[in-house]
Amino acid sequence: MSQLALLVCLAATLYMTGVIWTIQAVQYPLFALVGPAEFAAFHAAHSARITPVVFVAMSAELLSSLALLAARPAPVPGWLAWAGAACALLTWGLTVLVQVPQHGLLAAGYSAETIAALVRGNWLRTAAWSAHGAIVLAMVWLALARAD
Numbered sequence: 001m002s003q004l005a006l007l008v009c010l011a012a013t014l015y016m017t018g019v020i021w022t023i024q025a026v027q028y029p030l031f032a033l034v035g036p037a038e039f040a041a042f043h044a045a046h047s048a049r050i051t052p053v054v055f056v057a058m059s060a061e062l063l064s065s066l067a068l069l070a071a072r073p074a075p076v077p078g079w080l081a082w083a084g085a086a087c088a089l090l091t092w093g094l095t096v097l098v099q100v101p102q103h104g105l106l107a108a109g110y111s112a113e114t115i116a117a118l119v120r121g122n123w124l125r126t127a128a129w130s131a132h133g134a135i136v137l138a139m140v141w142l143a144l145a146r147a148d
Contacts, residue, residue: 001067001071002068002071002072002073003073003143005064005067005068005071005072006064006068006072006073006076006136006139006140006143008060008063008064009060009061009064009065009067009068009084009136009139010136010137010139010140011060012057012058012060012061012064013061013065013084013088013129013132013133013136014133014136014137015057016054016057016058016061016091016129017129017130017132017133019053019054019057020122020125020126020129020130021126021130023050023122024119024122024123024126027046027050028115028118028119028122029119031043031046031106031115031118031119032112032115032116034110035110036109036110039106039109039110040107040108040109040110043103043106043107044107047103047107058091058092058095061088061091061132062088062089062092065081065084065085065087065088065089065132066085066088068081068084068085068139069081069082069085072139073139073142073143073146074146075142075143075145075146076139076142076143077142080135080138080139080142081139083131083135084132084135084136084139087128087129087131087132087135088132090124090128091125091128091129091132094121094124094125094128095125098121098124099118099121099122099125102114102117102118102121103118106118
């Protein structure tokens with residue numbers, strides 16, 4: 001069970017790390033290039049398309065991170081599992097408490113200030129997912145090193 005949780009966590013975390021870097025470096029900066037007249041439709045389409053791309057992976061990442069707290073591979077220290085779970089909880093917290101409300105404001109229409117805040121604030125999620133990716137890779141490395 002611990003190996004399955006680790007593999008699910010690895011896949012979901014690395015997937016989300018790639019997604020968040022794409023969002024941060026490509027998608028969110030493009031928001032500023034959409035004209036105010038087209039912005040509401042653009043934002044609605046973005047929101048409808050991005051939600052299924054991230055929701056399942058985010059959920060799998062969180063659940064597998066929490067599962068690793070209860071059942072982790074023997075060579076993985078508890079503190080590393082806790083660090084990974086903290087990163088997953090942080091990304092969920094930032095998403096729900098910061099990014100979703102900002103998207104709610106943007107659903108009403110174009111706002112250069114809100115777009116800038118969205119891009120700036122998303123660096124925290126980008127850092128948290130990147131850190132979680134490194135943590136999960138370290139866990140896998142430790143688990144594989146013991147298998148040798």
